[in-house]
Amino acid sequence: MISTMSAKHNCPRVKVLLSRAGVLAFYLALWSLIAGWINQPLLLPTPLAVGERLLALLPDPQLYRSLGATLGRTLLAYALGIAGAVLLGALCVKSKLLELLLSPLLSAVRATPVTSFIVLALVWLSSPRVPVLTGFLMTLPVVYSALVQALRAIDPKLLEMAQMYRFGRTKTLVHVVIPSVLPAFVQSCLAAIGLCWKAVVAAEVIGVPKLAVGSRIYESKIYLETDSLLAWTLMIVLLSVLLEALLKKAAKRLMEVRHE
Secondary structure: OHHHHHHHHHHHHHHHHHHHHHHHHHHHHHHHHHHHHHOOOOOOOOHHHHHHHHHHHOOOHHHHHHHHHHHHHHHHHHHHHHHHHHHHHHHHHHOHHHHHHHHHHHHHHHHOOHHHHHHHHHHHOOOOOHHHHHHHHHHHHHHHHHHHHHHHOOOHHHHHHHHHOOOHHHHHHHHHHHHHHHHHHHHHHHHHHHHHHHHHHHHHHHHOOOOOHHHHHHHHHHOOOHHHHHHHHHHHHHHHHHHHHHHHHHHHHHHHHHHO
16 A cells, blocks of 8 residues: 555656757757767867767866865855845835835846856956856846845734734744745755856856866867867756755745744
8 A cells, every 4th residue: 555655646747858868868969969060079069079078088087176165155155145135125115215225236137148247357356256146147137136025024013912912023023024035035045056156157257267167068068079178067057056946945845844
């Protein structure tokens, strides 16, 4: 009985995995066909050539130092962006004047191309710091906007009830404010991680710090090593997917704990 229920529970997962594997196989086959048709490894190497290059990079300690440095910059920029968004969101909900002053700045950040920020930041900062600033600027507006909207959307009746029962600031924050804004806050954080990751790598490609995945991509382009360029890009994609999956799992666990 238990084994039958377990098999039924695992069946949808197996179907999802098989469908994803089928999609992956389709695009690998398409890639192989296009690479064979072009027949120019410099323009588009085959999946096999990229896979071999990726395997050749795995024993290299430089690979892990570069990945670690890029991941560290991304997590730092992401944490600073979320912290800044929470601080500014809380202050702007209290002060209309501050929100009015910050609104054009945040709009400018959203509208300005990432490359413009990177080039300008390179004038002021050393190349290892530019990716952190860029990732921070990509994260903050996304989380800030969602947080302010969620704070303003809190049911006034809940706040009145908390005041009537004399909850106090701390109790109101824990039992009314945080539960009300948490879903929107979590979703904005999940949306921001992809933007932050891409912005950090883009800044590394332009700034070329000593240890960075973006620097390795730039070097591959300079030396016309297309297989290396695609191998490093593949590693970025895989690490990004893994990071997002871990954050989604943590967010899901956080929401489950909230409902317990």
